Amino acid sequence: MVPSAQAQDEVLRYGGDRDVETLTVVTDTTINAALVENIAGSFVEVEPIVERGESPIDHELDEADREAIAEADLVVYQGLGLMPSFIEVAEARDDDERIVLTEGIPDFRLIRDGDEANPHTYHSPSLVQYAVDHLTVALKKKLEPVAGEIEGNRLRINIELQSLMRETEGLMEELPRSERLLVTDNDVFAYFAKDYHFELLDVTRDEDSEKAVELIERHEIDNVFRVEGAGDGAIEAWLDAHRGDDVPESVGLAPTLAGLWLGEPNLPTGTYIGMLRQNVNDIILGLRPLPEAGEGEIE
Numbered sequence: 001m002v003p004s005a006q007a008q009d010e011v012l013r014y015g016g017d018r019d020v021e022t023l024t025v026v027t028d029t030t031i032n033a034a035l036v037e038n039i040a041g042s043f044v045e046v047e048p049i050v051e052r053g054e055s056p057i058d059h060e061l062d063e064a065d066r067e068a069i070a071e072a073d074l075v076v077y078q079g080l081g082l083m084p085s086f087i088e089v090a091e092a093r094d095d096d097e098r099i100v101l102t103e104g105i106p107d108f109r110l111i112r113d114g115d116e117a118n119p120h121t122y123h124s125p126s127l128v129q130y131a132v133d134h135l136t137v138a139l140k141k142k143l144e145p146v147a148g149e150i151e152g153n154r155l156r157i158n159i160e161l162q163s164l165m166r167e168t169e170g171l172m173e174e175l176p177r178s179e180r181l182l183v184t185d186n187d188v189f190a191y192f193a194k195d196y197h198f199e200l201l202d203v204t205r206d207e208d209s210e211k212a213v214e215l216i217e218r219h220e221i222d223n224v225f226r227v228e229g230a231g232d233g234a235i236e237a238w239l240d241a242h243r244g245d246d247v248p249e250s251v252g253l254a255p256t257l258a259g260l261w262l263g264e265p266n267l268p269t270g271t272y273i274g275m276l277r278q279n280v281n282d283i284i285l286g287l288r289p290l291p292e293a294g295e296g297e298i299e
Contacts, residue, residue, distance in 0.1 A: 020145050026072040028086050029056050030262040031123070031272055032101060036076055039136055039153045043143050047072075049086060055229030055260050061085045069093070074142060076135065078102055080110070082119035102127075104134035111190050123259060124191040125161045125168075125276065132157050164273055168280050172196050179287050183212045183224040185231035185238065188259045192279070203238040204231075213246045223254035223286040230260065254286025 025046045027033040033048040049065050050056045061069075066089050069075055075090045077083070079100040090098050102110075102122050109127060111118040122131060136154040140147040172180075180198040182189055193200035199215070201208040203224075215221065226235055236253065243251055257279050263269030268278045 020143055023073045023142055024071075025074045025076055026068050027075075028077040028083050029260070031260075031275075032076055032078060034262055034272060035101075035128075035131065035135065036139075038157055039132065039150055040139050040143060041149065041153065043146055044139075050083070050261065052261050052264065056083050057230060057260065059083050059085070061089060065089075073097070074099065074138075076101065078119065078122060080117045080119040080121065099135055099138045101131040101135060104130040106130075111194060113187070118187055118190050120188045120259065121191050124195050125165045126195065127191070128272070129158050129161050132161070160273060164276060168196065168276070171280060171284060175284060175287065178219050179221070181212075181215055181219065181221055181287070182283070183216065183221070183235070184227060185234035186227055188227045188230050189225075189257065189279075192283075204234050209238065213242060216247045216251060221251065221287065222289050223252050225254050225283070225286060226256045228256045228258050228260065255282040257282060 020043050022042075023040070023044045025033075025036050025040075025044050027036060027046060027048045029050050030048045030052050033046045036044055036046050047068060049061065049068065050059050065086075069086070069089045070092070075093055075098040077086055077090055077098070077100060079087065079102040081087070105122060105127050109121075111121045121127065132154055136150055140150050143150060177197055180196065182193055182198050182200045183203060184200065185202060185204050187200070187202055190200055192198065201212045201215070203209040203212055212224075216224075224235055224239055239247075239251065239253065243249055258269045258275050259279070262271065262275060267274075269275040
């Protein structure tokens with residue numbers, strides 16, 4: 001091996017003794033489970049408490065969940081009040097046995113409703129990078145023999161996130177600010193609205209409902225939005241109550257957005273980056289649908 005390659009191996013610890021004991025990690029959501037796996041690779045076995053297709057909102061732990069959290073080598077969770085019962089059990093663990101992903105985010109970057117932080121704030125790609133860095137520091141201490149590989153994964157993930165941000169900003173340039181309206185029945189995508197200059201209106205609030213009626217008509221908005229696992233169907237009920245009266249009959253429901261769990265691994269929403277890309281696509285097409293076949297043809 002040439003000296004430069006040998007030096008690189010020593011710094012990154014790709015060579016030599018790799019007898020590393022696998023860490024068992026319990027997380028709150030599939031999104032955070034994937035993050036741990038993406039950083040630590042085969043050196044962790046990760047179990048999310050809330051599985052794919054299950055909403056973490058108002059999720060209550062059962063005895064098996066509590067036992068898993070108590071016995072894991074490491075507990076990783078979002079914080080910001082998401083899944084209070086998970087947080088309560090996790091906080092019984094020693095500080096070096098648990099990682100709160102949002103601890104590294106500056107307070108001024110959080111979205112707040114009064115004194116309460118929006119628990120979905122950290123799904124912003126710019127804030128996920130704080131979580132990646134915070135998690136990497138802890139995992140490097142726990143898995144010291146492969147710290148170089150973990151650091152390399154951190155760099156790769158943050159580059160991917162930065163690329164995703166640039167890509168999304170570029171796509172949004174085609175959508176005028178006046179059309180950037182997310183009418184929904186929850187605040188899961190408040191981070192998206194803040195990042196990309198949308199107005200988010202939650203129709204379960206009277207003031208937002210009235211404003212939604214006004215802006216849909218004024219800006220000829222084609223669709224309102226559901227979020228899978230949130231809202232309990234309030235947006236559908238609102239649309240049924242207003243469509244054809246306060247809002248045009250043509251207003252519909254865009255494809256359901258994903259934001260609380262990852263899809264199956266073979267789907268675009270099976271990764272965080274894939275999920276965000278799919279949401280961006282569905283939001284843009286929801287606000288600016290493609291023309292029907294035959295529309296706009298030259299006679």
